[in-house]
Amino acid sequence: MAEEAPSGKKLTIGIPRETAAHERRVALTPDGVKKYVAAGVTVLVQKDAGKDAYFSDAAFENAGAKIVEEPRGIYKYSDLILKVQKPTTEEIDEMRPGSAIIAFLSPMNDLDLVRHLQERKITSISMDAIPRTTRAQYMDALSSQATVGGYKAVLIAAYELPKFFPLLTTAAGNIPPAKVLVIGAGVAGLMAIGTARRLGAVVEAYDARSVVKEQIESLGGKYVEIDTGADLAGAGGYAKEASDDILRRQQEGLAERAAKSDVIITTAAVPGRPAPRLIPATTVERMAPGSVIVDLAAETGGNCELTEKGKIVQRHGVTLVGTLNLPSTMAVHSSQMYSKNLQNLLALMIDKDGQLHIDMDDDIIANSVITMDGNVIHEGTKQRLNPVSTPA
Numbered sequence: 001m002a003e004e005a006p007s008g009k010k011l012t013i014g015i016p017r018e019t020a021a022h023e024r025r026v027a028l029t030p031d032g033v034k035k036y037v038a039a040g041v042t043v044l045v046q047k048d049a050g051k052d053a054y055f056s057d058a059a060f061e062n063a064g065a066k067i068v069e070e071p072r073g074i075y076k077y078s079d080l081i082l083k084v085q086k087p088t089t090e091e092i093d094e095m096r097p098g099s100a101i102i103a104f105l106s107p108m109n110d111l112d113l114v115r116h117l118q119e120r121k122i123t124s125i126s127m128d129a130i131p132r133t134t135r136a137q138y139m140d141a142l143s144s145q146a147t148v149g150g151y152k153a154v155l156i157a158a159y160e161l162p163k164f165f166p167l168l169t170t171a172a173g174n175i176p177p178a179k180v181l182v183i184g185a186g187v188a189g190l191m192a193i194g195t196a197r198r199l200g201a202v203v204e205a206y207d208a209r210s211v212v213k214e215q216i217e218s219l220g221g222k223y224v225e226i227d228t229g230a231d232l233a234g235a236g237g238y239a240k241e242a243s244d245d246i247l248r249r250q251q252e253g254l255a256e257r258a259a260k261s262d263v264i265i266t267t268a269a270v271p272g273r274p275a276p277r278l279i280p281a282t283t284v285e286r287m288a289p290g291s292v293i294v295d296l297a298a299e300t301g302g303n304c305e306l307t308e309k310g311k312i313v314q315r316h317g318v319t320l321v322g323t324l325n326l327p328s329t330m331a332v333h334s335s336q337m338y339s340k341n342l343q344n345l346l347a348l349m350i351d352k353d354g355q356l357h358i359d360m361d362d363d364i365i366a367n368s369v370i371t372m373d374g375n376v377i378h379e380g381t382k383q384r385l386n387p388v389s390t391p392a
């Protein structure tokens with residue numbers, strides 16, 4: 001199955017300004033634009049699309065893009081829209097049937113969006129569906145953005161903590177290093193461990209997949225062992241969802257550590273599922289006043305029971321950070337990394353003549369296409385749309 005840009009003409013790529021609240025990133029940077037323009041592709045950039053990430057309209061124009069005042073024009077005249085966040089219903093309605101969009105669509109959590117893309121016959125590709133394989137790592141935007149999130153989480157914790165991170169020996173007395181506990185040692189967690197270590201903290205980390213022990217230790221962290229009776233390592237390197245019994249044992253094991261920690265950074269996640277509740281209110285109560293929890297899982301319900309999505313609150317003297325979308329707060333580098341990921345993906349889809357080909361024989365593309373030709377292609381999303389009912 002392959003789909004081409006209409007009438008053999010060269011592709012028109014559209015870069016809209018992001019409309020989601022607090023989203024500062026832009027999907028393609030001027031460097032990326034330059035490359036496509038050189039290949040004869042037309043690149044339309046909405047006015048101010050890069051402004052919040054400090055990429056000016058002038059920089060886009062110098063790279064060869066055409067600046068478009070009206071967002072409608074971008075959606076209407078582009079064969080391929082590149083975005084960070086999922087499009088709104090209105091934005092999809094402006095797109096031509098047969099045109100394509102690439103963004104973080106999280107299709108399994110937004111079936112209405114998928115149905116709409118399907119009805120409008122839009123080819124949609126989700127950056128969060130790119131497989132986590134060695135070949136796909138150059139286009140793995142989940143990883144690049146999680147790297148930013150893990151780094152920024154530690155900086156926020158250091159800012160909120162009324163203590164130093166490093167060990168200090170001064171004339172005004174000796175200061176012990178901060179104790180940081182990282183929960184979940186995927187991409188964000190590992191970046192958090194490295195960043196906290198570089199700031200001089202003593203770091204320990206826990207993950208439900210014991211295979212990460214070596215990675216934690218290689219970054220200078222101490223691996224926390226909790227006997228839950230099961231390793232949750234699942235397919236594709238992801239963790240399986242914890243049963244109630246395992247979760248209870250994890251909570252108990254972590255409560256001991258939490259009480260001795262100045263900072264907890266939580267990143268535990270299971271794709272398509274609510275975040276595991278690893279820090280109940282009773283654990284927060286046991287922490288010393290002034291301690292800080294940064295909950296990177298706030299978007300999907302939080303790893304801590306008391307996290308408030310999108311807010312920074314104090315509970316039992318502990319500062320709980322539930323700030324969302326940390327990559328957006330570092331929009332220069334997060335845009336740059338996202339743009340690179342997109343270009344690496346597009347290298348599989350745009351040929352030297354500037355034509356778009358969706359090659360379903362390529363495993364990376366086949367896994368990432370959500371809708372095409374009025375059909376839902378992505379397996380996980382299909383299952384969510386049509387769950388197989390099991391007999392009672």
Ligand code: NAD
Pocket residue numbers: 132133134136137140142143146183184185186187188189206207208209236237238239240242250267268269270271276278
């Ligand atoms: P993620 O954001 O989905 O989850 C973060 C971490 O939370 C994971 O390490 C997971 O094991 C952990 N977790 C889930 N439930 C937990 C629980 N109940 N208690 C404690 N921890 C829990 O993870 P991610 O950063 O997206 O990485 C997922 C996997 O993909 C990892 O195995 C990673 O090594 C792999 N990966 C591979 C590549 C590649 O090969 N190119 C790139 C990036 C990530």
